[in-house]
Amino acid sequence: AQKVTQAQTEISVVEKEDVTLDCVYETRDTTYYLFWYKQPPSGELVFLIRRNSFDEQNEISGRYSWNFQKSTSSFNFTITASQVVDSAVYFCALIKASSGSARQLTFGSGTQLTVLP
């Protein structure tokens, strides 16, 4: 069984600060995918990134960056120069890549990020 842990329940920062959201996962599978989703106050789930287990390259997209470390089973997400619009709940998720029928995402419990002006 898979498990995703987001130990930080809530984080509050002041605008322009950098912030890192932690994600630690457990899986016995060697092939899997990791995701980050954003849930703003309006409630929808916005896809941010997908990373497969064979690709440990860090990724940067604008102010967002992701650090995947297989050795520590972590997939952390950093927002640089945070903005008020970044305030949301952020979910880390995992899906195992198998030839079977299982395609369910296992989500962490989410981190509520509040960016203060």
Place this chain on the structure above:
Amino acid sequence: NAGVMQNPRHLVRRRGQEARLRCSPMKGHSHVYWYRQLPEEGLKFMVYLQKENIIDESGMPKERFSAEFPKEGPSILRIQQVVRGDSAAYFCASSPRPYEQYFGPGTRLTVT
């Protein structure tokens, strides 16, 4: 390309009534997933469907809940005889291929 559509966005039902939640996947997507977000809980998988087939329903409650994805039309999540504990946000996701899921805006179900 329109995103995943869900309707209604908000649904209020009295205890004992039926709730029908609809999901139209993105164009070209043949895989549909339903997840539930209960208050104070994370998002939990319920069911995975392809056209006319339920592939994985391991997350569905054993009673009162059913899902379908007919050949034509949206996917439907049906909850019979709703109870207060069914109040939650229900999200549908679709994907063109495995390991890529795009979510709709969700349906907020309130049972009074």
